[in-house]
Amino acid sequence: MSEDHSGRIGAIHRELHxxxxxxxxxxxxxxxxxxxxxxxxxxxxxDAWIEVYTEQIGPKRGAEVVARAWTDPAFRDRLFADGTAGITELGFEGWAGGHLRVVPNTPAVHNLVVCTLCSCYPHAVLGIPPNWYKTAAYRSRAVRDPRGVIAEFGDAIPDDVEVRVWDSTAEVRYLVLPERPAGTEDWDVARLARLVTRNSMIGTERDLGRLVGRG
Amino acid sequence: MSEPEAALLPREPKPGSTVFAVPWHAEALGIANALIQSGMYSQVEWANALAAEIRRFAVAAEPDTEETYYQAVLAALERLVGEKSPETGGSLVTRVEAWRRAYLNTPHGQPVTLAAATGPAADH
Structure with missing residues (x-):
């Protein structure tokens, strides 16, 4: 086998794996x-130890991205066009974590994010993934029975709402943009950001409206 | 030498960066902390082991980066676990290889489990 040929085989092998x-x-x-x-x-x-250190940074960045997208339509458009560029605008470039794609929930669509193989996750905006995200149970069931999984987290997705499951890879990570709850029309970004939970940005939670009274 | 408590904290992140650059950094330090809580070794033993590894990496002229720091954390963890639980330490190399084979044998879309390390490659 020539050196060139074995080099190509090696490259293919690396890509496959x-x-x-x-x-x-x-x-x-x-x-x-x-x-x-x-x-x-x-x-x-x-997990508890990791949680302490990641809560300081992790999901709060994602929450700010969401709150800005809710309040600034031009930013929201840029975020949809290129998620990585969008979060970089806010200074959240993070490390080499693959391309970020932001998927919006609507009255007709709910998005759920999983990494079926390992634990690919938008670290730059959500920090370290929770333990359940890395479990074999979540990784397999999120695809097979997304409504059942979301129900176990406490939200029933109505039958007329389509559930889309996004499988993260090393190349593309997903962030769910939850719907802005009613009754928050005059809220500023900081107040809105406090409403946004980590799970709502993964998609295991849909309805942030129940938190409005506490915002 | 590091203070015992300081040796258990994440390395101070650069302004604007996340606490941990990659998940294994968090997991390595998280395991190190949990083993102190469970009493496998003391905070001082951990601090000494980590300091020794940091020195070893520095002497080897490894760059003074976050990555080098966490390489030292992992090396210290492996060394201490090997001392305190020789059975675990002795199984590490085999287990690393088992996980590697499990990943290679598992197609994307399937959860990776150790069972895949010995079984035939799964069908796509």
């Missing part, structure tokens, strides 16, 4: 799975 985690990711996965199996590690403790 672009979802293979990096060496340190595999090492962490190996450590964690062994420690949990031996009863030496409680994964909930790890």
């Amino acid at each position: 672009s979802h293979l985690p990096s060496a340190p990711e595999l090492r962490v996965k190996a450590l964690e799975s062994l420690l949990v199996e031996k009863g030496l590690l409680d994964p909930n403790t790890v």
Whole structure:
């Protein structure tokens, strides 16, 4: 086999397996799975710790993106045209996390985001994914039974609303733009942003209206 | 040497960046913290192990970046776990390879589980 040929094969192989985690990711996965199996590690403790540090940054950025899109139609258009450029306007470029696509909920459509293979996620605006997002149960059921999954999170999607499931990849990440609740017409961006939950931007929550009274 | 508590905090992020650049950084530090809580090793042992790895990376002239820092976190974690639970430490290399095979054997659209490490490649 010529060197050129083997190089091409290597490139194809790398592309096919672009979802293979990096060496340190595999090492962490190996450590964690062994420690949990031996009863030496409680994964909930790890999640709780991560939550503390990511809540400071993660979903708040996404919430600001959503609140701005609700209040600024020109920004909303730019965000739909190019999500990555849209969040960069707000200084939320983050790291190399693939292209961001923003998918809007409407009265007729509900969007749900999953990564069926691993845990691809719009880190730049949502931080670190919650543990349930990475579970095999969510990754498989979100595709098979999205309405059932959303119902378990507490929102029933009406039968006449179409549910679209978006499978994240290393190349494209999705952010759901929830619908702006009624009764918030005179609210500013900061107040609106406090209404926006992480789950509503993943799509496991639809109705933010119930939070209006507390905003 | 790092203060014990400081060695458990995420590295100070650059202004405007996220706390963790990539999820494994958070997970590695999260595991390190959980093992202190469970009593596998003490905060001081962790701080010493991490400091030793940071020095080792610096001596090797690795760049002083966030990535190098978390490489040191992971190396310290593997070393301490190996000392405290030799059985776990001894299984690490095999388990890394099992996860690698599981990912390669699993087509996109299917959840990756360790069972896929030994089974035949799943049909698309």
